[in-house]
Amino acid sequence: MISHGEGFVIRHRSGRYLCSDIRSRGFEGGQPILPLEFCWFLVGNPFAAPFIYKAEPYHRMLATPEWQDVADQFDVVPGPGCAVCGERGGIMWGEEGGYRCDKHKDRNPCAIEGCKRTRAAGNAGLASDQYLCGEHWRKYVPPRSRLRRLYHAHFRRGKREGWTMKRNRQFHRFWDFVVRVARKRHNGGFIDEAEINRIMGWG
Ligand SMILES: [Zn+2]
Numbered sequence: 001m002i003s004h005g006e007g008f009v010i011r012h013r014s015g016r017y018l019c020s021d022i023r024s025r026g027f028e029g030g031q032p033i034l035p036l037e038f039c040w041f042l043v044g045n046p047f048a049a050p051f052i053y054k055a056e057p058y059h060r061m062l063a064t065p066e067w068q069d070v071a072d073q074f075d076v077v078p079g080p081g082c083a084v085c086g087e088r089g090g091i092m093w094g095e096e097g098g099y100r101c102d103k104h105k106d107r108n109p110c111a112i113e114g115c116k117r118t119r120a121a122g123n124a125g126l127a128s129d130q131y132l133c134g135e136h137w138r139k140y141v142p143p144r145s146r147l148r149r150l151y152h153a154h155f156r157r158g159k160r161e162g163w164t165m166k167r168n169r170q171f172h173r174f175w176d177f178v179v180r181v182a183r184k185r186h187n188g189g190f191i192d193e194a195e196i197n198r199i200m201g202w203g
């Protein structure tokens with residue numbers, strides 16, 4: 001999973017992005033040509049907004065007197081990109097600012113930051129937290145660990161008692177927890193077995 005694309009863009013608190021353009025007010029035949037105007041506007045598509053490689057010039061711009069009255073309405077944010085490969089462009093999906101390029105429009109990335117492994121999104125739909133690749137699964141949910149045993153226990157219960165709505169909900173909650181633990185471990189964090197027991201609260 002790659003959380004964003006290249007560079008930085010400026011986002012307005014409305015969720016739209018800052019764009020600039022140079023336009024002509026037009027002129028009539030025989031009349032003097034008016035100077036070109038510089039204008040700012042907001043667009044919904046972040047890929048239409050100009051991006052720069054370093055955030056600093058945008059921060060400097062927002063700190064100038066010209067911008068100070070409205071600067072608190074804007075944030076300099078990392079440029080959007082495909083959640084799988086980071087490429088700019090493509091379609092937006094979901095509500096959290098996730099994107100997919102054409103190549104990955106039906107793929108889900110491994111939930112671990114920086115991992116480019118994918119699998120087909122399938123019926124479950126697009127998401128960035130529903131899949132752990134083989135390597136990261138073995139690494140962060142190792143065989144015989146408490147987490148791995150709980151995972152298998154969920155499946156045994158599902159098989160024995162049927163995949164009811166309740167069971168599905170429990171499994172999704174458990175899976176969210178698995179992903180949180182894997183991401184935390186990937187970032188060098190430590191979650192001990194006692195904490196897992198406390199959070200999961202059943203056995
Ligand atoms: Zn992609």
Ligand SMILES: [Zn+2]
Nearest residue numbers: 110115133136
């Ligand atoms: Zn992975």
